[in-house]
Amino acid sequence: MSAAFDFTSAFRPGLPAPAVKFAGFPKYNFVGGHNHPDHIPVDGLIKAAERVLKREGPSLATYGLQSGALGYKLLREFLSKKLKSYGDISASPDEILITSGSGGGLDLVANVLASPGDTVLVEQETYGGALTRLTRFGLKPVGIPLDEEGLRPDALSSTIDRLKSNGIRPRYIYTIPTVQNPTGAIMSEARRADVLKIAQAHSIPILEDECYSDLIWNGRRPPAMYAMSKAGGVIHVGSFSKSIAPAVRIGYVVAPWDVLSRMLALKTDGGTGALDQMILAEFCVSEFNTHVKTLNTGLKAKLDTLTEALAENFGTAAEFVVPEGGIFLWVKLPDNVDTRKLYQTALAAGVAINPGPEWSTNAEHGMSRLRLCFANPSHEAIREGVAALAEVCRRDFGVPARIANVKRA
Amino acid sequence: MSAAFDFTSAFRPGLPAPAVKFAGFPKYNFVGGHNHPDHIPVDGLIKAAERVLKREGPSLATYGLQSGALGYKLLREFLSKKLKSYGDISASPDEILITSGSGGGLDLVANVLASPGDTVLVEQETYGGALTRLTRFGLKPVGIPLDEEGLRPDALSSTIDRLKSNGIRPRYIYTIPTVQNPTGAIMSEARRADVLKIAQAHSIPILEDECYSDLIWNGRRPPAMYAMSKAGGVIHVGSFSKSIAPAVRIGYVVAPWDVLSRMLALKTDGGTGALDQMILAEFCVSEFNTHVKTLNTGLKAKLDTLTEALAENFGTAAEFVVPEGGIFLWVKLPDNVDTRKLYQTALAAGVAINPGPEWSTNAEHGMSRLRLCFANPSHEAIREGVAALAEVCRRDFGVPARIANVKRA
Numbered sequence: 045m046s047a048a049f050d051f052t053s054a055f056r057p058g059l060p061a062p063a064v065k066f067a068g069f070p071k072y073n074f075v076g077g078h079n080h081p082d083h084i085p086v087d088g089l090i091k092a093a094e095r096v097l098k099r100e101g102p103s104l105a106t107y108g109l110q111s112g113a114l115g116y117k118l119l120r121e122f123l124s125k126k127l128k129s130y131g132d133i134s135a136s137p138d139e140i141l142i143t144s145g146s147g148g149g150l151d152l153v154a155n156v157l158a159s160p161g162d163t164v165l166v167e168q169e170t171y172g173g174a175l176t177r178l179t180r181f182g183l184k185p186v187g188i189p190l191d192e193e194g195l196r197p198d199a200l201s202s203t204i205d206r207l208k209s210n211g212i213r214p215r216y217i218y219t220i221p222t223v224q225n226p227t228g229a230i231m232s233e234a235r236r237a238d239v240l241k242i243a244q245a246h247s248i249p250i251l252e253d254e255c256y257s258d259l260i261w262n263g264r265r266p267p268a269m270y271a272m273s274k275a276g277g278v279i280h281v282g283s284f285s286k287s288i289a290p291a292v293r294i295g296y297v298v299a300p301w302d303v304l305s306r307m308l309a310l311k312t313d314g315g316t317g318a319l320d321q322m323i324l325a326e327f328c329v330s331e332f333n334t335h336v337k338t339l340n341t342g343l344k345a346k347l348d349t350l351t352e353a354l355a356e357n358f359g360t361a362a363e364f365v366v367p368e369g370g371i372f373l374w375v376k377l378p379d380n381v382d383t384r385k386l387y388q389t390a391l392a393a394g395v396a397i398n399p400g401p402e403w404s405t406n407a408e409h410g411m412s413r414l415r416l417c418f419a420n421p422s423h424e425a426i427r428e429g430v431a432a433l434a435e436v437c438r439r440d441f442g443v444p445a446r447i448a449n450v451k452r453a
Numbered sequence: 454m455s456a457a458f459d460f461t462s463a464f465r466p467g468l469p470a471p472a473v474k475f476a477g478f479p480k481y482n483f484v485g486g487h488n489h490p491d492h493i494p495v496d497g498l499i500k501a502a503e504r505v506l507k508r509e510g511p512s513l514a515t516y517g518l519q520s521g522a523l524g525y526k527l528l529r530e531f532l533s534k535k536l537k538s539y540g541d542i543s544a545s546p547d548e549i550l551i552t553s554g555s556g557g558g559l560d561l562v563a564n565v566l567a568s569p570g571d572t573v574l575v576e577q578e579t580y581g582g583a584l585t586r587l588t589r590f591g592l593k594p595v596g597i598p599l600d601e602e603g604l605r606p607d608a609l610s611s612t613i614d615r616l617k618s619n620g621i622r623p624r625y626i627y628t629i630p631t632v633q634n635p636t637g638a639i640m641s642e643a644r645r646a647d648v649l650k651i652a653q654a655h656s657i658p659i660l661e662d663e664c665y666s667d668l669i670w671n672g673r674r675p676p677a678m679y680a681m682s683k684a685g686g687v688i689h690v691g692s693f694s695k696s697i698a699p700a701v702r703i704g705y706v707v708a709p710w711d712v713l714s715r716m717l718a719l720k721t722d723g724g725t726g727a728l729d730q731m732i733l734a735e736f737c738v739s740e741f742n743t744h745v746k747t748l749n750t751g752l753k754a755k756l757d758t759l760t761e762a763l764a765e766n767f768g769t770a771a772e773f774v775v776p777e778g779g780i781f782l783w784v785k786l787p788d789n790v791d792t793r794k795l796y797q798t799a800l801a802a803g804v805a806i807n808p809g810p811e812w813s814t815n816a817e818h819g820m821s822r823l824r825l826c827f828a829n830p831s832h833e834a835i836r837e838g839v840a841a842l843a844e845v846c847r848r849d850f851g852v853p854a855r856i857a858n859v860k861r862a
Contacts, residue, residue: 051712054625056571069519079515093503101499104699144553249458289514290514293727309472313554315702317701
């Protein structure tokens, strides 16, 4: 009677493994879409908080402020303008839904378009979190191989045909056309047109994830597929996690109201956090463009440090295409390196990496590859972390054969 | 080829009805857990924002700040103390999970304890949003009748036995013991002990929702069931939506780590909004107690205005038990009034109410009842709104027979 209650028998069957307790970040943190503390515009956010709360603080009294369930109106108005200038997207504030990060958008799109057991087309190398989400919903991701421009239209076409011959109609195509995750590829305008044409010919909607598209060194980018598609059929997702701060949980979905109204019916969070929305909007209206330019200068410098450190410590053992933007580098190590094993031993040495198989639907292709995020660690941490990673890799897999600075010594 | 893309055929089968566009709030807003703009501590929030961002703004650079997925550490530390002083709950910060409102907690509890088709016990009159959530997850809510102290232990016991004889084991019991929604009942300590005893005898976990428990006029309340259960088996959910501001999307779940770690594995929002968490925590540490006292004084005065307006306009046609706290009044009208129909015509007259059947598992019992929320409308709006509601009700249902002030004229 007074025995302790046993929750184990109360859990529903089939729960995923429990989370592990947070024990702080690793010393050399090359995983996750984190930013660096120095890149957070703290003073601007403080001023924005004061201004917006003085003006509109009392509206916190109502769910959704005075803006309805789509999200804070000034933020949607800012986004309407920003989407035009950054991706040539024409969308009214009522065609924009504010979500808890872009992940909130990915979940809602999956839930309005697909049922458990359905197939979704993804890029063969893609955001690991997207793969996890699809699997959790009981969906089947099928990967389309990439080249240096991203999604390959020939492979997309043949995969759709192959599935069709098996009676399978993919529910949507998930693509990251601008600074592809993890490869960093930027899909050309011509390639986008090809992909759109194929999708429309088969009446398959496209989910375009542009989380990283503001982080391009030269500031130039092709138009968003959402903008290019005259017939519609594209849902666009974006985020402020990478351009401002990931802890501020603000992303957005751009779609016609017919689609957003279906998503809203499934959005059960009572609205996205108001202080996050209000302060972000107030900051962005005056400072987004300037901030992003400064941020990109900082990110480019870190990428330079990372590629130099890799060349110095791994030599030709580390192959990569230097991206034109973003926060990550996709690295190929020699074929004998299993990055899932490297992940374990590197972590023990304080170096966190994303093993390739978690970022790919093709475990074999991903096996000797890894993703290194460079926004969070300092320049010094990048240099030390890459050296430590090379040391572990050499010890466990014999590559790189010699550490460069030892060779030079 | 250039025909507009038709999303209708792309949606998955079985989607709920689309949301309707926000067109502003009704003139007399007696629905939803809104607060009044004057009750928002705007100056305190501005000062809190400045302090906490100056001190910890750079930590926005990392997902989860420096606190991990459970939520901002200072907020969980504040809650650990607040839960002890308000509900006698002993919980360490690592036994508290910050969610997007209490609704985020309700969703996570449903998802770790129950599978589609399972049965959940609820109070016969209960939070409409909880019923909607359960139904959306494919769960079957079974209502337990209430009395003036809330959930009836005899009815709980007999319902469990009846279900058992049909081979059904309810996955959990959902109760709002302190300021029950919608009846406002406060469950006595003895009653809580009885309910706990029954639940434990059958090894059924309890989900205790204490969203409104800080809003008690005299500040005195029985201990939380979470605190009383020596054996465990209770999951506690609370919120700042009612005590501070609903647009600030902060609620919490209190449970052993074994349970929270399962919830975290299903929490896909990338963390709860950081600015909401940080500013709220910073404000609450110094001002929560004072603020809640002021708020309760204001709410009590509004309840007085509401009950006076009902007496004046409805006379004996409106029956209710005056609650000792909260933000709503549960009103019984004469049997011939169908509040679902009244809802429609009242809304056309600018008066929004919650029809009883949406707040009950027993549509017949709920039919002539309605819920009136009194926190959002001003005193003047309460008086005018109740008069307008009486006018509509008299026109459509013949009750109240005469409007009191007409009679007096």
